[in-house]
Amino acid sequence: MEIQLSQLMPIPLRDKLSQRKSDIWNEEVTFRPGTFVKIKAPSGSGKTTLIHYLYNIRFDYTGQIRVDNKPWPDHSKNEIAGIRQQHISIIFQDLRLFGQLSASENIELKRVMIPQPYCSADKVKEMAARLNVTHVLQQSGKTLSYGERQRIAIIRALSQPFKWLLMDEPFSHLDAENARLAAELIAEECKSRQAGFILTDLDDDQHFAYDVKLQL
Numbered sequence: 001m002e003i004q005l006s007q008l009m010p011i012p013l014r015d016k017l018s019q020r021k022s023d024i025w026n027e028e029v030t031f032r033p034g035t036f037v038k039i040k041a042p043s044g045s046g047k048t049t050l051i052h053y054l055y056n057i058r059f060d061y062t063g064q065i066r067v068d069n070k071p072w073p074d075h076s077k078n079e080i081a082g083i084r085q086q087h088i089s090i091i092f093q094d095l096r097l098f099g100q101l102s103a104s105e106n107i108e109l110k111r112v113m114i115p116q117p118y119c120s121a122d123k124v125k126e127m128a129a130r131l132n133v134t135h136v137l138q139q140s141g142k143t144l145s146y147g148e149r150q151r152i153a154i155i156r157a158l159s160q161p162f163k164w165l166l167m168d169e170p171f172s173h174l175d176a177e178n179a180r181l182a183a184e185l186i187a188e189e190c191k192s193r194q195a196g197f198i199l200t201d202l203d204d205d206q207h208f209a210y211d212v213k214l215q216l
């Protein structure tokens, strides 16, 4: 599944962004299937805005985003729901766990959303063990530390099928060792699905062998 951007520009940021050079804003960009893409940008330059455009939950832009060769607005509601269940997964910067549900229930909601779950309950346990969060699985979302929330959000995103994984500063609350463990798991899961990812971050990093590096 290819994602193509054509002359994409956030309407509220047009004046600010048109004054600086970007590899993405107002350019032609194609994200090829299976590629590991890093998008680097300083704070406030639109990383979250871009991720929300790519996931089709924010629409205040000019230009076009084509998913599977079709602009987002031309997809029906059912098609969009299907793409989010089967083809595009996401780790939000603000994580978006349900505070009243346990960590385990937060993951389970996503895992069983599709009739044939992609990933088994044992696989979830295995991922939790690898990311050192087994001990918080029964804890409510609102009592988790941000680092724990981030790892639960990563596991939740990996528990569904996808061809693209969108990640908005996915290691911002993790220490170096836990970030390394999370990156290793994400890379493995992407490779096994022949999936790509689009990751935003503030700075350079060595977490992945990126195929493409872009400046926002």
Ligand SMILES: Nc1ncnc2c1ncn2[C@@H]1O[C@H](COP(=O)(O)OP(=O)(O)OP(=O)(O)O)[C@@H](O)[C@H]1O
Pocket (backbone or CB within 6 Å): 012, 013, 041, 042, 043, 044, 045, 046, 047, 048, 049, 050, 093, 202
């Ligand atoms: N709906 C909106 N209307 C106007 N301005 C907005 C809107 N949403 C975000 N902004 C502004 O757009 C800019 C980019 O915001 P965004 O959250 O995308 O940046 P970011 O690169 O993800 O930042 P950070 O690294 O701090 O998370 C910010 O200056 C923000 O204040």
